[in-house]
Amino acid sequence: MTGKKLHARDIGASAAPADTASIGRQLHTALSALKRAPLVPTSILGILISFAVFAPLIAPHNPIKIDIMANLTPPVWHEGGSSQYLLGTDKLGRDVLSRMIYGSRLSLSLSLIVIFLGGTTGVLLGMISGYLGGFVDALIQRSVEAMLALPTILVALVFVFTFGFGFWNVVFILSPFIAARFARMVRGETLSIKERDYVASAKVIGTSKAGIILRHILPNVANTVIVLATLEVGHLILVESSLSFLGVGIPPPNPAWGLMVSEGREYIATAYWISLFPGIAILAAVLSLNLFGDWLRDVLDPRRKQL
Amino acid sequence: MASYLLNRFAQSLINIFFITILVFLLARATGDPAAALVPDDLPEAAVIELRARLGLDKPLIHQYWLFVQDIASGDLGMSIKGHRPVIDMIIERIPATFSLALAALVIAMAMGIPLGVLSAVYRDTFIDRVAKVVAFLGQSTPPFWLAIMLILFFGVFLFEQGLPSLPVSGRGGPATYIMPAFAMGWAVTAGVLRITRSSMLDVLDSDYMTMARAKGLSETTVIWKHALRNALIPVVTYFGLIIAAFMNGSVVIEQVFAWPGLGRLALVAVTGRDFPVVQGVVITVGVFLIVINLAVDILYAFIDPRIRYTKQ
Numbered sequence: 006m007t008g009k010k011l012h013a014r015d016i017g018a019s020a021a022p023a024d025t026a027s028i029g030r031q032l033h034t035a036l037s038a039l040k041r042a043p044l045v046p047t048s049i050l051g052i053l054i055s056f057a058v059f060a061p062l063i064a065p066h067n068p069i070k071i072d073i074m075a076n077l078t079p080p081v082w083h084e085g086g087s088s089q090y091l092l093g094t095d096k097l098g099r100d101v102l103s104r105m106i107y108g109s110r111l112s113l114s115l116s117l118i119v120i121f122l123g124g125t126t127g128v129l130l131g132m133i134s135g136y137l138g139g140f141v142d143a144l145i146q147r148s149v150e151a152m153l154a155l156p157t158i159l160v161a162l163v164f165v166f167t168f169g170f171g172f173w174n175v176v177f178i179l180s181p182f183i184a185a186r187f188a189r190m191v192r193g194e195t196l197s198i199k200e201r202d203y204v205a206s207a208k209v210i211g212t213s214k215a216g217i218i219l220r221h222i223l224p225n226v227a228n229t230v231i232v233l234a235t236l237e238v239g240h241l242i243l244v245e246s247s248l249s250f251l252g253v254g255i256p257p258p259n260p261a262w263g264l265m266v267s268e269g270r271e272y273i274a275t276a277y278w279i280s281l282f283p284g285i286a287i288l289a290a291v292l293s294l295n296l297f298g299d300w301l302r303d304v305l306d307p308r309r310k311q312l
Numbered sequence: 313m314a315s316y317l318l319n320r321f322a323q324s325l326i327n328i329f330f331i332t333i334l335v336f337l338l339a340r341a342t343g344d345p346a347a348a349l350v351p352d353d354l355p356e357a358a359v360i361e362l363r364a365r366l367g368l369d370k371p372l373i374h375q376y377w378l379f380v381q382d383i384a385s386g387d388l389g390m391s392i393k394g395h396r397p398v399i400d401m402i403i404e405r406i407p408a409t410f411s412l413a414l415a416a417l418v419i420a421m422a423m424g425i426p427l428g429v430l431s432a433v434y435r436d437t438f439i440d441r442v443a444k445v446v447a448f449l450g451q452s453t454p455p456f457w458l459a460i461m462l463i464l465f466f467g468v469f470l471f472e473q474g475l476p477s478l479p480v481s482g483r484g485g486p487a488t489y490i491m492p493a494f495a496m497g498w499a500v501t502a503g504v505l506r507i508t509r510s511s512m513l514d515v516l517d518s519d520y521m522t523m524a525r526a527k528g529l530s531e532t533t534v535i536w537k538h539a540l541r542n543a544l545i546p547v548v549t550y551f552g553l554i555i556a557a558f559m560n561g562s563v564v565i566e567q568v569f570a571w572p573g574l575g576r577l578a579l580v581a582v583t584g585r586d587f588p589v590v591q592g593v594v595i596t597v598g599v600f601l602i603v604i605n606l607a608v609d610i611l612y613a614f615i616d617p618r619i620r621y622t623k624q
Contacts, residue, residue: 152330154330155598156594159594239451250454287454291454292452
C-alpha cells in the first residue's frame with residue numbers, strides 16, 4: 006500500500022481501555038480517522054454500496070429481462086457492440102452491467118445478514134465462554150473447534166441436498182461457521198480483558214456477570230469485532246459466490262455474481278465478457294474489503310497487526 | 313506435552329462425532345431411506361421388513377450407532393445411481409484429488425516461501441510491496457473465476473494465436489495439472505507468504521541470527537539456512553488449513569476442469585440426487601481433515617520446544 010501508514014499512536018485514544026462513556030469518543034476518533042482511509046478501496050466500497058442501495062435507479066436495464074434478439078452482444082468497444090449494453094449481454098440477451106449492479110445487492114445483503122446473525126451469536130458465545138470459563142467454556146470451545154474443522158463447501162453440499170437451495174438456505178448454512186470464527190476470536194480477547202483492574206473493581210461493587218459482560222467486556226472487544234466483521238464480509242462474498250457458481254447457492258435467474266461467472270463458462274471461447282466482468286466485481290469487492298479491513302486493524306486493533 | 317496431546321486427541325474424537333451426527337441427522341431429514349429404496353407397489357409388509365433390516369425401526373440413537381459402526385467398517389452404503397458401493401467410488405477418485413492437491417501445494421510453497429523470505433529480508437522495499445500485492449490478490453481472487461480466466465488465456469487465446477496452449481479439461485499428463493494446480497494453489501500462496509514473512513521477521517530479530525553473523529557465516533547461509541529453518545515451524549501449523557482449503561477448493565476447481573476427483577464426485581451426486589455418495593464424500597474428507605489436523609498438532613508438539621517442554 007502507500008508508504009505512509011497510520012499507526013495506533015496517531016490516534017492514541019483507541020488503544021486505551023474503553024468503558025461505556027468512552028465508546029462514543031472512540032467512535033468519534035474512528036470517524037475522524039476515516040478521512041485518512043486508503044482512497045481506492047474506500048471509494049470502491051462506496052461505489053458498490055451505492056450500487057446495491059440504488060440499483061433500480063442506476064441499472065440501465067431490468068436484470069432478468071430476456072431479450073433473445075440481443076443475445077451475446079459484445080461490450081460497446083467491440084465491433085458489433087451496442088451503446089445500449091455497455092458490457093454486453095449474456096446468452097439470453099440480459100444486460101451484463103445491470104445484472105452486475107443488482108448482483109452487488111445480493112452479495113452484500115447476504116454477507117451482511119450472515120455477519121449480523123453469525124457475528125452476534127459468536128460474540129455472545131465468545132464473551133460468555135471466555136468470562137465464565139469452566140464447563141460452559143469447554144462446551145462452547147469444543148463445539149466451536151468441531152465447527153471449524155468441517156469442510157465448509159462440502160457440508161454446504163449435504164445441506165443443500167437436504168433442504169434445497171436459495172438465499173435463506175445459504176444464510177442458514179454459513180451463519181454457524183461465522184459464529185464459530187467470531188466466538189474463537191472474542192473468547193481470546195475476553196480472557197485477557199477479564200484480568201484487568203476495572204473488571205475486578207466492577208466485580209467488587211457487585212456488578213452482575215451479565216452486567217460485566219455487556220458493560221465492560223463488550224465495549225473492549227468492539228474494535229476487534231469490527232475489524233473481523235469487515236474481513237469476514239469479504240470472505241463470505243467469496244464463499245457465497247463459490248456456492249452460487251456451483252449451482253447450490255443463490256438460484257437462477259437471480260443475478261448473483263458467482264452464478265453469472267458460471268453461466269458464461271460455456272461461452273468462454275466466444276463471449277468472454279459474461280464471465281470476466283462479474284468476476285472482476287467479486288475481486289474488486291473482496292480486495293477492497295481486505296485492504297480496508299487491514300487498514301482498520303492498524304487503526305483500531307494495532308496489537309493484531311499483520312503483513 | 314502429554315496433556316496437550318491428550319487434549320488434541322479428545323478434540324479430534326469430538327470433531328468426528330460432530331461431523332457424523334451432522335451427516336446422520338441431515339440424512340434422516342431427507343426422508344425415509346426405506347421409502348426411497350422400494351418401488352411404490354411393494355406390499356406394506358415388505359416395507360416394514362426392509363425397515364427392520366436397515367434398523368430403521370429402532371430408536372434414533374440406536375440407528376446412529378449402527379451408522380457409525382458401518383462407517384468404521386468402511387461401509388458407506390450403495391450409490392443409488394451407480395449401483396455400486398460408495399467406498400469403491402471414493403477410492404477410485406482419491407488419486408486424482410490428491411495428486412492435484414500435491415501439485416497445488418508444490419506451487420504454493422514454491423511461490424510463497426521464497427517471496428515471503430525476500431519480503432522479510434528486504435522489508436519496505438519494492439519486493440516487499442510486490443509480496444503484499446500477491447498476498448492481497450491471492451486472498452481476494454475467486455478461485456473459480458481465476459480458473460476460467462486461465463482457460464481463457466492459456467487454453468483459448470494462445471490456441472487461437474497458433475501458440476502452444478494448455479489442455480483445458482480432464483486429467484492426463486503433467487500439462488493437464490498446470491492450470492488446475494495454479495488456480496487451487498494461488499489462494500494458499502498468499503497464506504504461505506504471509507506466515508513465512510511474519511515468522512521470518514521474528515527470526516531475523518533474534519539473538520542467534522546475530523550470533524550466526526558474528527561467526528562469519530555468509531549472509532546467504534544465515535538467511536536461507538539458519539533463519540528459514542526456524543521460520544518454517546509456524547508454516548507447519550498452517551498445513552492443516554492448507555489441506556482444508558484444497559479439499560474445499562477441489563469441489564470448485566474439479567468442476568471447472570472436469571477433473572475426475574472427489575469434489576466433482578460429490579457435486580455430481582448432489583445434482584443427481586444420490587445421497588449415499590454425497591454423504592460418503594463428506595464423511596471421508598471430513599475425517600481425513602480431522603486426522604491431518606491431529607497429525608499436524610502432534611508434529612508441532614515435537615518440533616516446537618515451547619510445547620515440548622511445557623509441563624502441566
